[in-house]
Amino acid sequence: MSQLLDSAPREPALPPPDASWERDVGGIRVVFGAGRLSEAGALAARLGGRALLVTDPGLVASGHAAAALAALDAAGVEVETFAGVSPNPTTRDVEAGVAAARRRPVELIVALGGGSAMDCAKGINFLLTNGGRMEDYRGFGKAARPLLPALGIPSTAGTGSDAQSYALISQATTHRKMACGDPQARFRTVILDPELLTTVPPRVAAAAAMDALSHALESHVTSARTPASAARSLAAFRLLEPALAAAAEPAVASPADRGRLLLGAHLAGAAIEASMLGATHAAANPLTARFGVPHGEAVGLLLPAVIRYNAPAAEALYRELWPAGGAALAAWVERLRRELGLPARLAELGVAPAQLPALAAEASAEWTGRYNPRPVDRRACEELYASAL
Numbered sequence: 001m002s003q004l005l006d007s008a009p010r011e012p013a014l015p016p017p018d019a020s021w022e023r024d025v026g027g028i029r030v031v032f033g034a035g036r037l038s039e040a041g042a043l044a045a046r047l048g049g050r051a052l053l054v055t056d057p058g059l060v061a062s063g064h065a066a067a068a069l070a071a072l073d074a075a076g077v078e079v080e081t082f083a084g085v086s087p088n089p090t091t092r093d094v095e096a097g098v099a100a101a102r103r104r105p106v107e108l109i110v111a112l113g114g115g116s117a118m119d120c121a122k123g124i125n126f127l128l129t130n131g132g133r134m135e136d137y138r139g140f141g142k143a144a145r146p147l148l149p150a151l152g153i154p155s156t157a158g159t160g161s162d163a164q165s166y167a168l169i170s171q172a173t174t175h176r177k178m179a180c181g182d183p184q185a186r187f188r189t190v191i192l193d194p195e196l197l198t199t200v201p202p203r204v205a206a207a208a209a210m211d212a213l214s215h216a217l218e219s220h221v222t223s224a225r226t227p228a229s230a231a232r233s234l235a236a237f238r239l240l241e242p243a244l245a246a247a248a249e250p251a252v253a254s255p256a257d258r259g260r261l262l263l264g265a266h267l268a269g270a271a272i273e274a275s276m277l278g279a280t281h282a283a284a285n286p287l288t289a290r291f292g293v294p295h296g297e298a299v300g301l302l303l304p305a306v307i308r309y310n311a312p313a314a315e316a317l318y319r320e321l322w323p324a325g326g327a328a329l330a331a332w333v334e335r336l337r338r339e340l341g342l343p344a345r346l347a348e349l350g351v352a353p354a355q356l357p358a359l360a361a362e363a364s365a366e367w368t369g370r371y372n373p374r375p376v377d378r379r380a381c382e383e384l385y386a387s388a389l
């Protein structure tokens with residue numbers, strides 16, 4: 001084995017992705033396995049007897065919300081439901097959820113859905129327990145009073161919000177994303193049930209998988225990375241890499257690949273807790289805010305360009321993930337993006353060259369850019385956009 005591999009971060013040993021298991025992963029009780037949504041009631045009952053279920057219309061339509069409600073009911077947990085979470089949740093979604101929660105006393109929060117439901121549930125938790133507005137919690141550790149315990153049940157393999165102490169909530173008026181974090185905002189327990197992925201629409205699943213991949217790749221090279229975060233990034237990438245080609249058709253993917261995607265997305269999310277993110281997310285966010293591009297599609301558009309931009313500063317780290325190096329890794333991401341049917345050019349999304357300076361100004365002000373391994377200023381952001389035009 002080469003010296004490079006000898007010095008590479010150690011990956012946490014986890015059971016196979018098609019097994020059923022339960023263990024503490026970085027301070028969160030992870031309950032993993034097909035069909036384990038049925039244990040939501042028993043797991044919730046350990047945290048409290050009166051729950052607010054936060055979910056979205058897609059989960060109601062797929063029947064997963066009814067399954068969760070049945071499990072909660074069977075365990076004797078009383079439930080108030082807020083099923084109004086919208087994609088890229090705003091302060092308005094959070095306020096509507098708080099209003100639902102105030103109908104009766106709530107002792108715990110159960111979040112069922114994609115990253116939007118996870119983030120919205122955390123936002124509701126802040127306002128319900130500590131009052132005020134979402135803006136008051138921007139940053140980290142702003143909650144003065146205890147938050148409610150929460151159970152997270154992700155239904156997509158993407159954001160990794162199920163592993164994080166941050167809620168990403170957009171301001172309703174500006175659509176700018178605010179990152180509001182607190183150690184208590186993390187879920188106490190997370191159910192990772194790969195069967196939930198089977199009902200995700202292909203385009204949504206493909207974009208989510210690209211987001212998870214971007215988290216593993218970005219978190220591995222940031223200036224804030226730690227040995228522990230790097231180990232998680234690496235473990236996430238090893239799980240995701242062989243399963244990503246199957247991500248766009250989760251209904252026919254093998255159970256093992258669904259397990260790899262869900263656990264890989266969770267671990268990549270856990271890596272971000274320490275490592276933060278980089279220029280891909282900084283440049284992707286204005287595309288979502290201004291043009292409504294789904295987050296995973298926006299990161300997929302920029303990820304190869306950012307890897308090439310970063311390679312001079314992060315080549316050794318990219319080689320830990322992809323021995324042929326950053327340029328080859330970027331080319332692989334481009335091939336994968338094509339296989340997943342995701343957009344490759346900004347022009348496809350209606351972005352004109354004249355709009356790049358304004359986008360670059362916003363991207364260079366995004367907090368995630370600060371942790372990029374190679375500094376990114378306004379000009380660098382404009383070049384990144386131009387290379388993806």
Ligand SMILES: [Fe+2]
Binds near residue numbers: 159
């Ligand atoms: Fe992301």
